Amino acid sequence: SAVISQKxxxxxxxxxxxxxxxxxxxxxxxxxxxxxxxxxxxxxxIATANQGSEATYESGFVIDKFPISRPNLTFSTLTxxxxxxxxxxxxxxxxxxxxxxxxxxxxxxxxx
Amino acid sequence: xxxxxxxxxPVTLSEEAFLTINCTYTATGYPSLFWYVQYxxxxxxxxxxxxxxxDKGSNKGFEATYRKETTSFHLEKGSVQVSDxxxxxxALSGGNTGFQKLVFGTGTRLLVSP
Numbered sequence: 001s002a003v004i005s006q007k008x009x010x011x012x013x014x015x016x017x018x019x020x021x022x023x024x025x026x027x028x029x030x031x032x033x034x035x036x037x038x039x040x041x042x043x044x045x046i047a048t049a050n051q052g053s054e055a056t057y058e059s060g061f062v063i064d065k066f067p068i069s070r071p072n073l074t075f076s077t078l079t080x081x082x083x084x085x086x087x088x089x090x091x092x093x094x095x096x097x098x099x100x101x102x103x104x105x106x107x108x109x110x111x112x
Numbered sequence: 113x114x115x116x117x118x119x120x121x122p123v124t125l126s127e128e129a130f131l132t133i134n135c136t137y138t139a140t141g142y143p144s145l146f147w148y149v150q151y152x153x154x155x156x157x158x159x160x161x162x163x164x165x166x167d168k169g170s171n172k173g174f175e176a177t178y179r180k181e182t183t184s185f186h187l188e189k190g191s192v193q194v195s196d197x198x199x200x201x202x203a204l205s206g207g208n209t210g211f212q213k214l215v216f217g218t219g220t221r222l223l224v225s226p
Contacts, residue, residue: 004155033213040218042216042217042218043216044216045214094156101158101214103148103157105154106155
């Protein structure tokens with residue numbers, strides 16, 4: 001298994017501001033994944049973060065809106081930039097061990 | 113592209129009732145199939161998985177069988193408990209998405225009353 005610490009657990013933000021979410025893993029991993037869970041919808045992969053290279057973004061997500069850092073093999077951050085109410089979601093980081101994905105407890109973001 | 117469809121909720125049951133949550137998928141090749149569970153206030157946890165046709169995943173009394181002929185992976189439990197109240201997500205990896213990424217269904221909320 002993997003222990004993943006994610007923070008903040010929740011935040012309420014004003015429109016136009018940015019929020020950085022942190023994800024810490026208890027052991028080194030090659031890839032870290034960032035997902036979004038919009039209200040009443042499924043989880044959607046935002047991007048894959050590899051250490052030492054730029055993140056790979058899925059269709060519909062761009063680096064300017066969701067910049068990601070991956071400074072080492074146990075840590076990553078996701079920033080939600082220039083927020084609007086449509087960004088209100090739960091954001092989750094995850095890592096894989098073989099074919100299993102393990103998730104952090106998520107960051108519940110509300111944008112006013 | 114790959115996709116997962118699961119029944120809408122909420123599913124409301126009394127304790128000890130039989131549970132079925134339907135899940136069907138669309139994927140090329142031979143994906144692996146998963147059920148994840150999200151208890152209130154907690155993160156997603158892997159509940160069970162199956163990696164090839166006719167495999168049965170099982171855990172905590174829950175079962176699901178990988179049916180390639182019907183492209184289904186329905187979740188079942190013979191006797192639910194109040195503590196099973198949670199949101200259940202069906203997911204796949206492999207196919208077009210590769211084994212590193214998961215494609216999720218929309219989730220089904222289960223509410224079990226005493």
